[in-house]
Amino acid sequence: MPAPADRRYSPSHEWHKQDGDIITIGITQFAVDELTDVTYVDLPAKGKQLSAGKSFGEIESVKATSELYSAIAGEVIEANAALKDDPSLVNQDPYGKGWMIKVKAPGADLSSLLSAEQYNAKHS
Amino acid sequence: MAEIKHTPFYDFHVKCGAKMVDFAGWEMPLLYKGIIAEHEHTRTKASIFDVSHMGRLKFTGKDAEAFLERICTRNLAKGAVGQSMYSLVCNEAGGVLDDVIVSRFPDHLFMVCNASNREKLLGWFEKQKNGRNVNIEDQTFSTAMVAIQGPKAAEVLDSVLPDPLSDIKRYHFQTQRYMMMISFTVFRSGYTGEDGAEIVCGNSAAAMAVNFLLKGDGEHQLLQPAGLGARDTLRMEAGMPLYGHELGENGDPLSAGLGWAVDLNKDFIGAAALRKIQQDGLKQKLVGLFIDGPRAARQDMTVLKDGKPVGKVTSGATSPTLKRCIAMAYVDADCAAAGTVLSVDIRGNTVAATVTPLPFYKRPK
Structure with missing residues (x-):
């Protein structure tokens, strides 16, 4: 499944979707395919301050553990609670139900991230 | 870099849509549909694994x-x-x-x-x-090898092979012929903790053999392909060591719990050193660990007792069958008794781990 055009992509395979002041972050289909079956997602609590380029959590698959990175600074306003009960939502729907966190980041500039077209060209 | 090697089943893997990875210089299937699905299929029905790289x-x-x-x-x-x-x-x-x-x-x-x-x-x-x-x-390049593993492995094999699998005892083998022409050897062994067989045949018969096996049970689809990912979680549950994890040149078979496969009364390379290790008493032992919580312990993570390092994890994963985190680790001999409560440093978090006898999983008789 190609990366959708309505968001921007980091080289470490997180997508960032901007809706006004709120940025939703998740991981790409490519990342999911590399990870294999996701067994656990460790996400930050509401209120946590994120720094740009820093790890905000971890994702465990049956095969390996990886860090999750935010490309922007901001405050976590929500983590996807559904992933606690069913981490496989990340496998089933990485661009939808498998989202990870919503971050309040007014004026965040995502233009340095990859467009969907650029990301897809690198990771088809 | 040496050119990547392909087994005779390479086209089969590609046709099945496998995700391929480099394993020891061979391009091998990591998974076809998903590691957990393939793991569960092996535990409940039967899976076919390409092990021709061995x-x-x-x-x-x-x-x-x-x-x-x-x-x-x-x-x-x-x-x-x-x-x-x-x-x-x-x-x-x-x-x-x-x-x-x-x-x-x-x-x-x-x-x-x-x-x-x-x-x-x-x-x-x-x-x-x-x-x-x-x-x-x-004969690695002139032959092919597949493992058929799972509670339905015998049923699948009996539907296609001339002789029933029950004729072959565990850790025995039989060379059979198909249509008087194609010779192959059925070894009753495996690396999953399930019943099954490993079959070696000539390269030229490989493609036909796999089609034959997969179609042998008709519409039942008892047999499905499984990749190296599932093979790893299956062997971990079965408490079986993997070279590069539980075994290596810096470790010995006695500490790995493989004394049953070492005859110290015999003359072989390493016997003197192993006799001395035995006499001096084992410093560390390989143990199973149940890890609390949802985070898997991974190779090289430190095992602690009362905050002090007592060992290292060799393998770990979330067990698809037991639905909890399991690991194998070498720990100091005085920490190796079943029931001992230790902890593992999982990326800065100290998580409780309880020593448990291996294997984690035994197939129901």
Whole structure:
């Protein structure tokens, strides 16, 4: 499944979707395919301050553990609670139900991230 | 870099949409549909694994037997024709060069070794020959090998093979013929903790064999392909060691709990060192750990007791069958008793871990 055009992509395979002041972050289909079956997602609590380029959590698959990175600074306003009960939502729907966190980041500039077209060209 | 190698089942993997990875220089299927699905299919029905990347070596010559007795820790003389034996190959210090299965044919001995160690072993064997009359034929590239594993493995195999699997006892084998022409050998062994067989045939018969096996049970679809990902979680649940994780040149078979495959009364390379290790008492032992919480422990993570390091994790994963985190680890001998509560440093978080007897999973009888 190609990366959708309505968001921007980091080289470490997180997508960032901007809706006004709120940025939703998740991981790409490519990342999911590399990870294999996701067994656990460790996400930050509401209120946590994120720094740009820093790890905000971890994702465990049956095969390996990886860090999750935010490309922007901001405050976590929500983590996807559904992933606690069913981490496989990340496998089933990485661009939808498998989202990870919503971050309040007014004026965040995502233009340095990859467009969907650029990301897809690198990771088809 | 050497060119990546393909098994005779490469086209089959691609056709099935496998995700391929480089494993010990071979392009192998990591998974087809998903590791957990393939794991569960193996535990409930039956799976076919391509294990053609593993080394297959044929030993002939009048000194072949004496040579292998010197190479292997196991007393091979106790094995009859038609029998397979798990053994270690050690260096002089008792370090593990590989773990292998040696099978006794009427006119030769046959060894299956790890893909990652095949070239190292061939070099080691060459050095150890010392003028003995032994000929080693590397059949890795002229033959193919598949494992059929799972509670329905016998049902699947019996629907296609001329002789029933029940004729072959565990760790025995039989060479059979199909349509009087194609010869293949069925070994009743495996690396999943399930019943099943490993089948070796000539390269040219490989593609036909896999189609035949997959179609053999008609519409039931009992048999599905499974990749290396599931193979790893299956062997972990079964408490089986993997070279590079539980076994290596810096470890010995006794600490790994494989004393049953080491005959210290026999003369073999590493025997003196292993006798000394035995006499001095084991410093560390391989144990199973149940880890609290949803985070898997991984290789090289530190095991602690009361905050002090007492060992290292060798393998770990979330067990698809038990739905909890399992790991294997080497820990100090005084921490190795079942029930001992230890902890593992999982990326800065100290998580409780309880020593538990291996295997984690035993198939229902």
